[in-house]
Amino acid sequence: MATPKRHTPALAPGREPSFADAQGWWNKMLQPVTFLGVPGCPRNPAVLWNASLIFSAHIRRFHPFWRHWVFPAGHAVEFAGYEPDGLQLEFSFGDTWHLPDRPNNTAGEIQQELMEGRMPIVNTRLKHGGLDWCATMFSRLVGGATAETGNEPLLTEVRWTAANPTDAPIQAQCACHLHEPHVSLGYTIEWLPGTPRRFCPIAWQAPMIVNEIGKARLAILAELGGSVTFQDKLTEKQVKSADAKLSEYGTDKDSLIFQVEVPPHASRSVRILIPFFYMDAGALLREMAVPFDQALFAVRRYWAGVYASAGQIRTPETIVNDSFDAYFYQAMIATGRRPRTGPWIMKTSPNNYEHLWSSHAAIGAYSLDLRGQHAWSRRIFDTFLEHQGPIPASALNLFGDKPVAASEGFSAHPGFLGNIEGHIAILWTFYHGWILWGIVQHAHLTGDWDWFKSHLDKLLLACEWIIEQRRRTCLKDAKGQKVLSYGLMPAANAFDWGFGHMFWSDAHTWRGFNAIVRCLESLKHPQAARYGKELEAYRQDLITAVTRSRDLAPPIPLKGKATIPFVPMCTEMLDYNKMDWTYISCGPLNLAWAGVIPARHELIDQILAFIDAGRPARPDIPKAKDIPSRRCFEEQNLTRNGRTYLWRHRMTYEIGWLAHAFVARDRDELPEFLEAFYSQMSNGGQHVDLRSLVESRDGVAWCQPGQATVLWLIRDMLAREQENILLLAEACPRAWLAKGQTVEIRDLPTRFGKVSFALKADSDKTVIRGLFDFAFRTPPEGIRLRLRLPGKNLPRKVVVNGRPRRASGGEWLDLPLDCRTLEAHY
8 A cells, every 4th residue: 555645744754743733734723612501400591602601592583504403292292381581681881882803702801711621600801991800600509519300590600890090080891792693502502683673571570580470580779879771772873882883783782881979990790690581570589689690609619629529630731630520511511401301311411412312322421431420421322212112203214304315214123222302312223232331330440330230221121222223234246246335234314414324323323232242241141152152243244345445445545556445435435536534434444442343453544644645635516625624624515635634633624533543543544633622622633721622623612422432531541441451541641740740640530440550750860760559449450550751751760669670671660550659860
């Protein structure tokens, strides 16, 4: 096979990628969105980049792209009657009614950050009219820190404070404008001008806004002086004096106006309390009697306690440490009980996908398990087990007829996990396998095999479902030859518009099946051998299908007469010109991630060669101008220098499936792994204001499995299981062990038990000192520690538990199970 030249080498040879490098590769995200919330509650207020807040049960104006979807009945049932409660709050400042950073966030006048870089508390700052304005926003429940029923009233607290840094008093004005949501939160954040007046009329009954039957929508209080007035429509004079088009977005109606004189070197504030839906006016007034600082203290204390008990890390990079907690809180607030239909589920995202991809929860729940939040993850897995049954008809027909391939169809076998009407994938069949895999990981990380055994009959039925569906594709053509899709899952949706026999669907279905079989073997179950044979037959059928598809596909031309093989992503897409752009995240790399083949398999070598070489220019698409790498996603359908590259710096458009990062790790190609990791952290997230990773670059926060997978990556860099071996610090950047640096984990759950260690590089000596604390429930067969130092230095002497040990001559050290202390001398 020819070796193509890589199109975007990360750095000069010998230097590892860093977060600072990645910040130069990728431009800043303009429209970050952060969601507030409470664990167990299915509602999440959204904070936009311009400090406006959105309260809506779901997106009420679908982008035209979504109009062809036929939503299942559960979607309508879940939120029936809530549409009139949709509300957006927007804030203006000064007597010019200045609305900062309107739709595109190009002014950059607002700075936002998570409190302590990680908590679901947003601090917003801007300067206007000589004043320093600051807002603190967070959510809480009436009567508790977490939700149980899903019906507990959710409140959002907002306090705007105007600080006067000058020697003279300044008149301050902050107006809160109320209207229907005019922002659509989907894969693209879209402003919807001309939003009509809200369906439900409201009235001012100071200090509250109420509807026609006296239910409260908002309460407001001027703290330390000042006045609050309400205008159902701003005057023509006020609108004319504004430096923004208030009427264009309906913000000239229903405005609460806070005015106060701020003394020199003093501050004044206004507090706003907003229930997600209308609530009893008396109850809201009682909640307003709880001081803001007291409510804030309680929320901070709750999250500090969660983080302290959830397994912690500390690395030399603040952004990594913060993200490890920030993504975690978003996983927790995405977990909740649906109040009407009942199940505990993990929202795919707070946008309009949340009812369709709930099976993503298998990976999201795994991220909760990685942080020790087993009670929350178990509720999710129990939901899938409780709703085992045939695939819902609504899921099968969600996208209608597909021209790409005919499907053999799915039998009505009762073993499918997740027959949750209104909360099922589109049909992304591989979630069945992911759920099986997640259940096994939950059992490993909790050590609760009694729970696992209590569901064994259901899990065996789930394996029978896989066997049954595979039989439907074991077909032969007219010549008696096995069809290309022989032994795979029946053709189905594998991403939004991808329909066919998708290899990644089968890879992860096999992954879940494999996890169950390994458990059956360890339990010496009488069916282990039979299922083991079915599992191996499935693996061989999958490898054969991929290999035959590669052999039938035209090779990819390079310069001259050289070619490289094209490994398709499904049996229906053999032409590389007609390949889908999701090839990176939803393609055949997943075979190695799922363990179907080794990471150094010939097929993986060929896939990576194609990705680096790029796709030749399509004859039907004109050649584009040179496109900078930071805008590489425009190249999914355009060409640069005659080729289309599917990634830049190991980054792909939808980063939810990080197969390429895990494959690089398993190939021990750590510069490539770190290039992918830091690209996710920099390009996939917005780290100037809010540290929040997203599925796409359009600004939607928390779309699993993107954040859950990055949590997985961070954890595995520091501690992971490889069969029955515990690996420590396997994929840490070399810079983390530079002189004076410390890497530490505390109480991280593993399948062996909780693991803690600290590695510190002396600032004045070439010594790495380590402290270890293993609370093994099931001891591993071995412990391996990797010390990756700058300059690739290797230890010349090792001391473990005070006793000298022979240095291995490499970066890896084998530690005894009772290891407590380490000194590695260089």
